[in-house]
Amino acid sequence: MRQRTIGTGPDTRREVSALALGTMLMGTRTDEKTSFAILDRYAEAGGTFLDTSNNYAFWENGDQGGQSEEVIGRWRRSRGVGDELFIATKLGARPLAPGTGYTDNAEGLSARTVRESSEASRERLGLERIDLLYAHIEDRGTPLEETVEGFAELVKEGSVGMLGVSNHSVWRVERARALAAAAGLPGYEVLQYQHSYLRPRTDIGDPLCRYGNIGGAGPDLLTYLEAEPGLTLVAYTPLLSGAYTRADKPLPRDYDHPGTAARLAVLGEVAAETGATPNQVVLAWQIGHELPVIPLVGASSVEQLEESLGALDLELTEDQRARLDAAA
Structure with a gap:
């Protein structure tokens, strides 16, 4: 599988597959047998970049999540999978109690939560x-300095390799990175935001936060990515949950x-041509973008994954890419 370099530091720079696999619904909506089959096929195809979170998928069963991490852990142990995979997870949005959610009762990003939740994730995933x-x-109820220092401490201890941030205002990402740099601490190197070919409106609120539409990779974030070449964008929901087809x-x-x-008209034209x-x-289009973008795809079946894997062999011409980009 095609590779992408992420990270800039001598201890964090890594080669990962150009297509990441999201595992959000594994262990809940996607049963374990199907989940294992999808993970097997992804690994067989040379995929190395798995994405999960400590709260996936709490909304399916009305609990606190963790099933996705547990499935990955059981799959790794059953297949003897070691360090050849690059595994990413998230914390901060796990509900503190069953029946609640991240908008009203999230665990947050205090130093204590960062440590305890990361340890729980490592145990579920079976990772050192x-x-x-x-x-x-x-x-925003925890001082940003506390969060930055809490994450950095895990990297210094060796229990975490690289840091990332998702669904944050661009100014808070920059402030956190500036705080880390000023203190000589490891900072965020990977950004995970919703990004696709179609462009969303930016004047509609984001349910992730009362501070506006901060979950999508809008013009501000893409401009920031262009200005900071050491960053990588992991683009979630690139296929808009099936809405393209x-x-x-x-x-x-x-x-x-x-x-x-x-944009849909040009997308249809290019699909017909290719x-x-x-x-x-x-x-x-994302994989070949001039900006460092790694699509993060989900799959509820091996057949869905096969379609996404087919994109790795698709080379768009300069004319096709220019037409896709120019459509307004």
Whole structure:
């Protein structure tokens, strides 16, 4: 599988697969047998980058999550999988009690939570070290310095390899990175945000946070990524949960604007020219982007994963890419 370099430090720079596999619903909506089959096929294809979170998928069973990490841990042990995989997980958005959620009762990002939750994740995953640990959502009730120092301590101890951040305002990402740099501490090197070919509106609120639409990779974040070449964007929900190809999966309301029709038209043209599916074109567009973008795809079946894997063999021409980019 094609590779992508992430991280900039001598101790954090790693080669990972250009297509990451999301495991959010494994162990809940996706049963263990199917989950194992998907993980087997991804590894067989040369995939090395698995993504999960300590709260996946609490909303399925009304509990606190952790099933996805547990499935990965059981799969690793049953297959004898070691350090050849790069495993990322997140903390901060796990509900403190069953029946609650991250919008009203999240664990947050205090130094104590960062340590205790990361230790619990390592136990569920069966890892001595988490390769990449994200701050999942903002916690404005905890001083940013405390969060930065808490994450950095795990890297210094060796229980975490690299740090990332997801669903944060760009200014808070920059402030956290500046605090870490000023103190000589490891800081965030990977950003995980929702990003796809279609462009969402930025004036519609994000349910992740009352501070606005901060979960999507809007112009501010993409400009920041361009200005900071050491960062990598891991793009979640790149296929918009099936909306590009399935009539029963309507586009989210923030894509209801005139530019969507124009971009869908060009996407359809390029798909017809290449003989690929629209989903594969979207992934190939991201993988070949001039910015460092790694699509993060989910799959509820091996067949869905196969479609995504097919994007790795799709090379868009300069003309096709230019047309995709120019559509308004």
